[in-house]
Amino acid sequence: MKKLLLLAAATVGLGLTAQAPARAADFSKARIDVIVKATTSQYWATVFDGARAAAKVLGLQISTLGATSEADVAGEVTIMENAIASKPTAIVIAATNAAALAKPIAHATAAGIPVIVVDSDANTSKYVTFLATNNHTGGVKAADELARCIKARTGKVAGQMAYLTALAGAQSLNDRDKGFLDELKKYPGLKIVAHRTGNNDPARALTDSEDILTRNPHLVGIFADNEIEGDGAGTALSEKNLGSKVCLVSFDTSSEEINFVKKGVIDALIVQNPFMMGYAGVWYALAAAHGVVFPHYVDSGVSVVTKANIDSPAMAGLLNPKKYTLTPFLGE
Amino acid sequence: MASAPATTPSGPAVADEAQASSLRHRLPVEIYVLGFTVLVWVGLGVFSRYFLTAGNISNMMRQVSIDAIVAFGELFPIILAGIDLSVGSVAALTGILFAMMLAAHLPVLLALPLTVALGLLIGLINGLAIDRLGIPAFIVTLAGLQGFRGLTYLVSGGMTVAGMPSSLDLVARTSIAGIPTMFVLMAVIGLVSHFILRYTRLGRYCYAIGSNAESARRVGINVTQVTLVCYCIAALFAAFAGMLLVSRLTMGNPNAGVGAELQAIAAAVVGGASLFGGRGTILGCFIGSVLFTTIGNGANLLGVSSFWQMVIEGLLIALVVYVDNIQKKRQAGVR
Structure with a gap:
């Protein structure tokens, strides 16, 4: 699972260097829309945290979007349609409803906007990759x-x-x-x-x-x-x-x-690892916009936290995204 | 009760006799609902050996308390022929701020009056917008339903607030003479509300305004004042419920009280209140809340699907209003 994630990240690295030979590539004009199911929960706030961390490393713009409730399927469809109309570099989205978001996601792909689906899948294969917890x-x-x-x-x-x-x-x-x-x-x-x-x-x-x-x-x-x-x-x-x-x-x-x-x-x-969904999601999105091809599914992994390991550094970042430490490879 | 006919027939004594007999035959709808609730209790007592146990009764007493307090508050605007859709969101906002104050180590005795003041302020805003700006109560409080929930998410960042002091358990987990403290608090709030509605000028004005706002105004009732007080009571009780929820859940949760306004309206209506105003009692609200809590508890104990539970609750609301309407028609027919 972790290996697959790293493998995919490696592809990203390769892709970026292939496209932009200069180490300090300038992505400041790139904008990635990150759309979550609800802007009101800790979980999705962590996805945003990861996305912001990636945006900082890569020096690009992100918009953090989402409905206020996971029950608001129509709200997310509207947000997705508006995002497509605003022509971002790429979109990272968690689908509130697999059926309802299938068409909007396919539309974005058809409009030439790469879509990375995170956390929850949609009933379509017309996106770059699905990065999620199994x-x-x-x-x-x-x-x-x-x-x-x-x-x-x-x-x-x-x-x-x-x-x-x-x-x-x-x-x-x-x-x-x-x-x-x-x-x-x-x-x-x-x-x-x-x-x-x-x-x-x-x-x-x-x-x-x-x-x-x-x-x-x-x-x-x-x-x-x-x-x-x-x-x-x-x-x-x-x-x-x-x-x-x-x-x-x-x-x-x-x-x-x-x-x-x-x-x-x-x-x-x-x-789960929502931080990584946001972080890798943004990174993959940029890479996909530069033509990198991804496997159809990437597992972001689940961990078991018990009384025995709750204070271990490995779990700290999963429980509190502010303590998240990126591995040397994924960091700067 | 405001259930007596509004006009007295001017016919011979026969008509008076007929009317008296119709009144004798017309029991308030609360009585039917109470009877139905008792039937449900007996049924559950027979079908589940856990229903009539001390543990379950005390669970239900705690479960019903918060819903009933919100319903008591909701009753005041309903009697005025108004409505307050914002109570669930107000409970969430006041609750989360209460929890954040406690998490910041503010003493409970300081956080409590601040939260109460916030509740009153919200009620005042609702009341002023309805009475002074003339915006329909439905719209004002619909805006509140959305707006106060949004504020709740804003101040909390959408996250739960943990780290409540253990003194909070004094409310949620203790009993007074075997009765859960929360239930006692609810009973006190209910009794005070009952007294206000039944025995004070303010209470009688509420029914008068709800029956006919224009005639109430013409006989010199200060409609503005009564409206403000009623919406303040609704928001204040929502704030009480918000704080009690924090105590019960041992945390502030921005999702708390979602849909509580509908639950409260349903309890009031099932308890005999009319959305057209002028009718409704605290006792009825209490019985309505008990009935909904019983159905939820019964469904859990019998393992009835959560989805059937919703269907049953819906049918119940429709049935009660139907029975009430039949009664009113029968009464009108006699008249």
């Missing part, structure tokens, strides 16, 4: 972490499980849940007894978690497929002092979740 793999890792935690606590891999989906109809969440459920088949002792779908509403995530714990007093594990559900489940467990009894694994990270990991309420966080 959400299915992340779900698989979540199931493995839960099994490991349950075995450590009860001595056997068996018991009742629940999982929480943050929002209906989001492809990345569906993939996480599917990866989780697929991998769970390897552990026949673990049975799913409850599943709730929320609306990215923190109060509802808490309520649903409380009710699941009421209904299933023998629950041994919970999988939360994003940080809002993870916050809710973590709060419910600490409210009922069940942190040491029920294993909890959550996708993504928030400041409260990090506290929960340190307190032992959350056993593992499945953490």
Whole structure:
């Protein structure tokens, strides 16, 4: 996974030197539009951070754009259409809805604007590359972490499980849940007894978690497929002092979740690398505008953060983008 | 109740007798909703062995508290034949600022009055825009729904605010005589609101303005003043809810209270309030909130799909308003 990323970055390096022999190439006229699903979450703010870091290294302009809510599919389509009309050098976009963004992305490509799709795919192949977390793999890792935690606590891999989906109809969440459920088949002792779908509403995530714990007093594990559900489940467990009894694994990270990991309420966080999506996304976008060809899919990787490694430097940047240190190759 | 006919028939005693009998047969819609809620409770008690347990009841008491407080506030503009769509966003904005103040180590006793003041200020802005500028309440507060949510994201950068002092747990996780503190707070706020609406001049003016604003003005009611107070109460209660959410979630979350305005309106309407004004009670709001919380809790305990839960809630709103309309028609027919 990491190798592939570096390989792609190497291609970029080669491409840039091929196109612009001078080391201090001037990209100050280049403008890359970075469009995310929602400008209002920590996750997408981190994508922007990565994009800005790349823009600084490369000396180009970026515009950071996005709707205010991930539910606003039409809003993102409008933003994409406006971006195409403004003729940027390239576009980096995370598709809120695979079907709705397919045509706008194809239009941009047809208009000669290279598109790098990050995080969430669209139903089209008319873009340069798809740089994203393999959400299915992340779900698989979540199931493995839960099994490991349950075995450590009860001595056997068996018991009742629940999982929480943050929002209906989001492809990345569906993939996480599917990866989780697929991998769970390897552990026949673990049975799913409850599943709730929320609306990215923190109060509802808490309520649903409380009710699941009421209904299933023998629950041994919970999988939360994003940080809002993870916050809710973590709060419910600490409210009922069940942190040491029920294993909890959550996708993504928030400041409260990090506290929960340190307190032992959350056993593992499945953490993506949004900084790298923004950083490499902008770099790839510029390279693509100079004719570099990329593989159709590049995995940006998922990491498992536990109490044991949460303070390690390798994880620090993933949990707090301000501490992100670029590898020597990707840096200046 | 403002449910009595507006005009008295001037016919013979027979008509009076008929009217009296129709009044006897017309129970306030709250009673039906209360009966239905009790039925749902009995049903859930039979079908889920976890429903009527102390743990679940105390969970539900905490779950209903914040929704009910928002609904109590929402009732005031609704009685005026107005509406406040901004309460969810106001709860988020006041909540996130409250959380940021606490995260910056401001004492709770300082952050609390500041947040309350902010809530009142927002209510004043809403009220002035509606009454002085003459912009419809729906539009003013729709702008607020969007604008205050935007401010919430701006001040927080879209991120959750963690690091709340442990003293905040005193509200969300303690009980007074076995009853969750949050529920007690909600009950106090409800009782005060009930008293205002029922026994004070201000409360009676609210119903008068909601029934007919022009006649209220002509008999000398200061409509501007009452309007301002009502929108201030809605925003103030939203601020209370915002702070309680921070305490319950142990963090400030910019997504808090999304859709709370619709939940509050639904609770008020199911509890017998009319969106055309002049009708609605705090008790009804409370029963409406309890019913929605019960449905959510019941769906979770029975493992009913989250999507069916939404369908059931929608059907319920339609059904209650339908029953209420039938009653009003029957009453009008007799008259």
